[in-house]
Amino acid sequence: MNDWSRAVSARRGDDLAPPIDSVTGNRGLQIEEALIFEQDSPGHCGVDLPEPAPFRSRLGGLERQGPIGLPGISEPQIVRHFTRLSQKNYAIDTGLYPLGSCTMKHNPRLNEKLARLPGFADIHPLQPVKTVPGALALIDTLAHWLKTLTGLPAIALSPAAGAHGELCGIMAIRAALEARGDRRARVLVPESAHGTNPATAAACGYAVDPIPADETGRVDRAALEAKLGTDVAALMLTNPNTCGLFEREMIDIAAAVHAAGAFFYCDGANFNAIVGRVRPADLGIDCMHLNLHKTFSTPHGGGGPGSGPVALAASLAPYAPLPWIVHGSDGLELIEHKSGPAEHSLGRLKGFHGQMGMFVRALAYMMSHGSDGLRQVAEDAVLNANYLRARLADDLSLPFPGVCMHEVLFDDRFLKDTGVTTLDFAKALIDEGYHPMTMYFPLIVHGAMLIEPTETESKALLDWFISVMKRLAAVARAGDAARFRSAPEFTPRHRLDETAAARKPVLRWRPEPARREAAD
């Protein structure tokens, strides 16, 4: 043994020194990284640009005077800065996100490659349409896949995200009602619905009438039918619902809704459970938004961009927002104004044509799976969630026993009298290397924990996750509440003071007063 190996092997548990603080506050690979504004080297630049030749300005005397206040930093420093920031993030690429209703599945890199092809990334929405036939073809192909998967005859592709798609759907419903001279004032929304549902209905001028859940966690059909009337414009339902359960009576509910002259909106956030196994049109719905960043794998990107296309029944198709891509006599046409077939369109919801970058990614995903693969996606997603349910049923508490769909809902009864809350439990899970599950949603269950593994997790990974959850539940019941309340311990930051952040909002960096004076 040489000196080096002797020195290394001499360290045993007993003589390990107590934890130290580093000089810098850094912890190995975890670097305390300052803001770019605190790394300013005035005059530095991370881009080399040529000096413009002298010319006569034609800005009309409106030149910007004085400094903007942006920091100057070289490229190596910028690359290091953002690389270090990235290392403070959890991501699908690093581990499981058991987030119910978010469908955090693997984001294929082929999608990124294809979205960056110059033929898609480097084309302008206002180029003469004859110069972009391939773009129209891609959009039309995507539309065909989505129409086939939903069973609905039309699709609006411009909404930029799920919430935007909901707005589109409710606006289309209102337009259809107005077209038949029918002014209705109420929209029915289950109490378990995602907050965007009532927010959207209220935004469009409707009074929101909540419907309770029954004891099985599904919408209370009797209560729903009692609320139907000639002043109800629509029912907004999520299926599978936010408890992860399939709304069994959907077809009968649809019949009742239509008999009352109302429309049936389906929130498609949970489409991953049924894609390729069920066509929503067969359940009787009139419109449904899809989340390309959920079911169809486009990356969450830390909060966006998303894409929320809306599939529409024939009764709502005429009102679809602009632009439309239609099959004309000469090939695909782009309709940008309320004319011809689009004369009753509800108008624009967004600039230009929609989230093309996400269309490319989603189509690549769909083609990679195919109709058989997509059906397998739903089956594996549902299988994975039920496996978690079966293996954790005795360690956690299930408000609704029985088969679930792609996500399983637990509540906090198993933590009763432990002094550990759902929040504490979730923070402890972070220390174990997992992102927490969805917490406190849906609101109809106390201390909700909604877990959606998705189909891209292997059985081995699920078994590991199950063992961690079992262990944590046991530790909580054994009474070690303090360990949960101080969690997370091993992350770049401990629990942050959200109260202070909201009481005295600091929403931007500002220079120190002395520096500010110097700048003036």
Add this chain to the structure above:
Amino acid sequence: MRYLPLTSSDRAEMLAAIGAPSIDALFADVPEPARLQGPLDLPRAMGEIEVERAISSMAARNVAAGSVPFFIGAGVYRHHIPAAVDHLIQRGEFLTSYTPYQPEIAQGTLQYLFEFQTQVALLTGMEVANASLYDGATACVEAVMMANRITGRRKAVLSGQLHPHYREVCETYARFVGFAVDAQHPIPGGEDLAALVDRDTSCVVVQNPDFFGEVRDYSELAQRCHEAGTLLVIVVTEILSLGAIRAPGEMGADIVAAEGQSLGNALNFGGPHVGLFATRDKFVRQMPGRLVGQTTDAAGRRGWVLTLSTREQHIRREKATSNICTNSGLCSLAFTIHLALLGETGLKRLACLNHAAAVKLAERIEAVPGVRLVNRAFFNEFAVRLPRPASEVVDRLAERGILAGVPASRFYPSRNELADLLLVAATELTTDADIDRLEGGLREMLS
């Protein structure tokens, strides 16, 4: 199948653990008439090579902007994106991370968003900015709705020089959300918006540089608005212009709604882009969208969290300021990185190069007989009147491999008085050879 890790023996074991006889048993709640017996009529799974081939062949049918002389703007601008930007945004910890609801494991996202909010506030000359919206057009309508909430009034006056898509989005929301929009006619030239302000006006919305590229000072309009208790919303569709021209905040804007695509984000056929939104501190609780705030953790260290969330849909539900959930995430990161690379000197120089290119372009095509420049002032885009319908000129030049700009008639097909108007943009990517081709093409077509 490469994205589905379960094997058939896994599936069998798992079904046994669940106590279900088959996968169909897990779908038993689906009513019989809705159960699909087999895969739908769509192509079966394709390997990576095939998918690449199929999608690349669609891409290959499009004329990429970089392959021809290119002069199209009108709200989306072709700029050079430094190579480092795309590499950094594709780091898995950025690309595949979720909304930063668990701040302890999302400080990367939260810190850059704090930097983004600061950059947007500095650029626009405003006090506070949010963490981005979908795009400039939706940012514009959110600004109008915010002005309605603040003033308690429900009528917005829109400049005729506002980008038509932005106006159309405002009109759609106005109809369904329930407010009024008084949109002026699109005449390139001055308009007297102050005269239209009354006690029912929540805001006046103008764009700078405007849809026809004109650059103006709105300070006086701001004053007149404020005297009437009305807010001034200034829209910016070419964010790079703020590296050269006076900021909206300095002109007295109350809300700035902008499109950030020019920094960090490719054309992408119109999406995804990134909406920027900034306002004064006193209005912060009426601001839609996500907000990142600074705070400390249990160990006293500086960190960041999403804050003022009670405005948002997941808490206020019916009473939310907006139904917005997603922001523009990765697009805002690209913006942040690009602007960080540019810094103070780089941004100003880049803006200068853009203006210089447009000045050179204007001089050259103004010299073509029959072409008349409309603008008194401009940044990197301007409007010219042609002796023939502009759409014909654009189509014929496209056939010759020149993307000569956008005819106003594309946006206003029934306004004959705009049929001869062409919008032309130049950026730091416009070369002398490009300008030669355009000038030559125009001379040929208009002689």
Add this chain to the structure above:
Amino acid sequence: MSLLRFTRDHEWIRLDGDFAVVGITDYAQSQLGDVVYVELPEIGRRVDQGKEAAVVESVKAASEVYAPASGEVVEVNDALAADPAKVNADAMGEGWFLKLRLADAKELDGLLDEEAYRKFVEEQH
């Protein structure tokens, strides 16, 4: 002699002559958690019994505060803007929200007295 009454939505109202002071109860503030912001009505605004008069926000929730009685808002607690924590520290005193000129003092008859409210809160658990 001031009269103190409570609502089932956990607001309190203290009558002092023609005016009444309104706030949320200590139980309410404990349920809300740290108060971060209070949205108060404008002076002069008319409020109706049982309708929204103010909004109180914690980090994770926003709650409507309903007027226990109808009247005109004559004063609001401006101190809450700088220090919303007063609602947590002293909900029944310094954490008051607004003062009303009552339209009809008899409306208070239908509200709970201190003992009835205490029992009501116990039943909640």
